Amino acid sequence: MTPELAGRTAIVTGASRGIGFATARALHSSGANVVLTARTEEAARSAAAEIGPGALGMGAHATDDAAARACVDRTIETFGSLDILVNNAGTNPAFGPLLAQEHGRFTKTVDVNLWAPIRWTSLAVDAWMGANGGSVVNTASVGGLTPTPGMGVYNLTKAALIHLTRQLASELAPRVRVNAVAPGVVRTKLSETLWHESEDQVATGVALRRIGEPADVAQAIVFLASDRAGWITGETLLIDGGQLLGSGVPGSAPSNTGNAT
Template sequence: MTGLDLTGRTAIVTGASRGIGLSIAQALATAGANVVLTARTQESADAAADLIVGTAIGVGAHVVDEDAARHCVELTVRQFGSVDILINNAGTNPAYGPTIDQDHARFAKIFDVNLWAPVLWTSLVTRAWMGEHGGAVVNTASIGGLSLEPNIGLYNASKAALIHLTEQLAMELSPKIRVNAVAPGVVRTKLAEALWQEQERELSASTALDRIGEPDDVAAAVAFLASDAASWITGETMVIDGGQRLGDVAPFRGGATVGA
């Protein structure tokens, strides 16, 4: 599909030092894009950029630091001449347990990073380049934003809000800028360790495609949404979960022969 070719375009990926963000950066670079990877520190950003096969630089920019974010966007435009793709990937979840047991500091951190940062960065790239020239924004949400589960209620609420924000921005920024989201299931990342590390076998067995996700699974979908192959898609949230949201597959298997 020639529409997947990103040669000549430039992408910023927030929270790209590891996991899904790093895989997204590599997928975009493989498709031909210049990629700017952000992390909390310059050292982490540089280390991540050094892992990319392709044209990539690292920029230390905590996603909720407006001055750092503005510097990153301005540097990107100066160095590469454009900012055509923004991946709002940075996320956090310092809160675990019943929602009413959480404090305001945890609440504020989750919503600042998971919701305010995408607003901030989208605003900056729109004013710096995309508002005039067009572009694509992809937000990293979660299937938790589409369902209910114990102990991570604030995180899931922030992702539900991000899904709504994706639709809102798709309307407000049309027709120049497409805005979409991906909603991964449980993926093998450090952020999600509590969800899979001690129970990967059981989780895989209950998932339709019989495994948890890998960062590359999400990265491939993000690269598609950022490309011209998705040129008539906006305001959508693509679920990438191996069928986890369908529910426990075990009762459906039951030893029956396929096609019998």
């Protein structure tokens, strides 16, 4: 059988580890060429080498406009198309009460989590997708759907990213589909403080009794990027193991643990 994404090319931002790396690997396993970006060239190339032929690593900080443009251009030059963009890069330097945050951390979070997806999507559309079609998937968060302690700035950006997904889906239809995933607590470096020392306790607040793995999210992203989701746009797929449902025990409340993807 021909892999469902054979002949297509994807860029995944923030792909040297965690959800981004798992997504790049899953897209590649489905037949796509993949370009992995990371803050450093070394990290991006190392991740691409781990995936193998058909994977290219490029150093490109999510908010570096020149690096993003160079990445898009090289992707098309190397593989001949840019069919899938996964805006996965994210950050959360502004932990704590919302009103206690300082402007620098606030703007950094907004720039990486919200402006970067806008800019990368703009470049992809101008260079290829506007004329040839494509699929964009944004990595949002369950935190964009519910308040959580200490995660106010991060959650604001993810809530905005969910709305941005719908806005772009409307503006870019019918050639380009735009969707998002909203993961719950996933076993990644960025979210480590949320689960590392209390994984069992966190898992008891999730209906499926475990925290997520990067591959759980990656497979959903592959689905949204593929033709199987060809009539889906503007949607955000919640992937939280039932975190917002709670543990499933009668009388239990939904988990109030946030997420940083």
